[in-house]
Amino acid sequence: MKGLMNKMMLSCEKATTLIEKKSGDKLSCGENFQLKMHTTVCSACKQYQRQSVLLNDAIKKHVSDFDQSFSENNLHLETAARQKIQGKIENSLQK
Amino acid sequence: MASTKPNKTLNPELWLDNYGDDLFAWAYHRTGKRALAEDLVQETFLSALKSMKNFRGDSNEKTWLFSILRNKIVDHYRKAFVKYEMEESRLGSSGSGESFIGKYFDNMGSWNSNQKPHNWHEDEKHLLDDDEFRQILQMCIGILPEKWKALITFKYMEEKATSEICKELNITSSNLWVIMHRAKLQLRRCIEENFIDERA
Numbered sequence: 001m002k003g004l005m006n007k008m009m010l011s012c013e014k015a016t017t018l019i020e021k022k023s024g025d026k027l028s029c030g031e032n033f034q035l036k037m038h039t040t041v042c043s044a045c046k047q048y049q050r051q052s053v054l055l056n057d058a059i060k061k062h063v064s065d066f067d068q069s070f071s072e073n074n075l076h077l078e079t080a081a082r083q084k085i086q087g088k089i090e091n092s093l094q095k
Numbered sequence: 096m097a098s099t100k101p102n103k104t105l106n107p108e109l110w111l112d113n114y115g116d117d118l119f120a121w122a123y124h125r126t127g128k129r130a131l132a133e134d135l136v137q138e139t140f141l142s143a144l145k146s147m148k149n150f151r152g153d154s155n156e157k158t159w160l161f162s163i164l165r166n167k168i169v170d171h172y173r174k175a176f177v178k179y180e181m182e183e184s185r186l187g188s189s190g191s192g193e194s195f196i197g198k199y200f201d202n203m204g205s206w207n208s209n210q211k212p213h214n215w216h217e218d219e220k221h222l223l224d225d226d227e228f229r230q231i232l233q234m235c236i237g238i239l240p241e242k243w244k245a246l247i248t249f250k251y252m253e254e255k256a257t258s259e260i261c262k263e264l265n266i267t268s269s270n271l272w273v274i275m276h277r278a279k280l281q282l283r284r285c286i287e288e289n290f291i292d293e294r295a
Binding site: 012021024044047052055058059066067077078081093 | 107108110111115116117119120121123124125129133136137140141144145196199200203204205206211212213214215219220222223228229232233236247250251252254257268269271272273275276279280282283286
């Protein structure tokens with residue numbers, strides 16, 4: 001019985017890998033069950049799961065917020081880079 | 096103009112003035128690296144000049160240039176990823192992977208006690224709107240190794256499907272999640288060290 005339990009029980013490393021998989025793939029029934037069982041008893045992995053999803057959302061939001069407002073940004077090409085690119089464009093136009 | 100469908104909306108001599116800063120800002124935001132962003136802008140212009148004939152005029156000049164830049168970024172990360180895969184296989188499986196995981200988990204795969212996830216905030220959802228958290232997130236993404244940033248970029252910035260990412264990078268999906276797992280472990284560690292410890 002104990003052997004079976006050990007077989008059923010995921011390690012934290014496996015469980016957190018499955019959490020990443022779950023964010024983009026469907027888990028099999030077995031995987032889902034094992035993950036549920038693990039996060040029920042392991043608060044660290046449960047915390048990891050919550051924060052992993054939060055990070056995914058935060059990255060997406062970080063990108064979409066920027067895309068919506070980036071015309072107001074104050075990032076500029078530095079003069080040296082600008083001149084270099086200008087030279088390349090002129091070169092290419094003359095060909 | 097000779098052609099019946101002239102490129103009348105393309106003005107390459109004005110590109111740098113009109114779109115240079117915007118393209119740069121976008122590339123910089125996506126990659127977190129100034130020199131890389133400058134290179135990507137330059138490559139975008141040079142590719143655009145070569146393919147002006149293909150410009151159909153269905154989109155405006157700016158949209159067209161941004162789509163080229165977007166492809167350049169995807170290309171950059173694909174190359175970075177392939178390069179990393181080649182180095183890993185050259186070093187063999189005893190390379191950096193094992194020791195990286197060993198920092199987080201013990202031999203049995205349990206969390207090392209000093210690496211257990213901490214609580215970040217009593218209401219973690221609020222962090223999405225917390226400026227300090229967002230700045231630290233950006234910084235932490237910026238310092239990820241390029242190979243891992245490739246996955247984060249494809250999956251969460253470009254929002255590509257898993258199957259598409261596997262095809263582009265020529266990896267299996269289980270391999271994808273193993274690598275993503277490492278990227279996320281490092282990312283969350285960086286946030287914990289900079290955001291949580293600072294507040295504690």
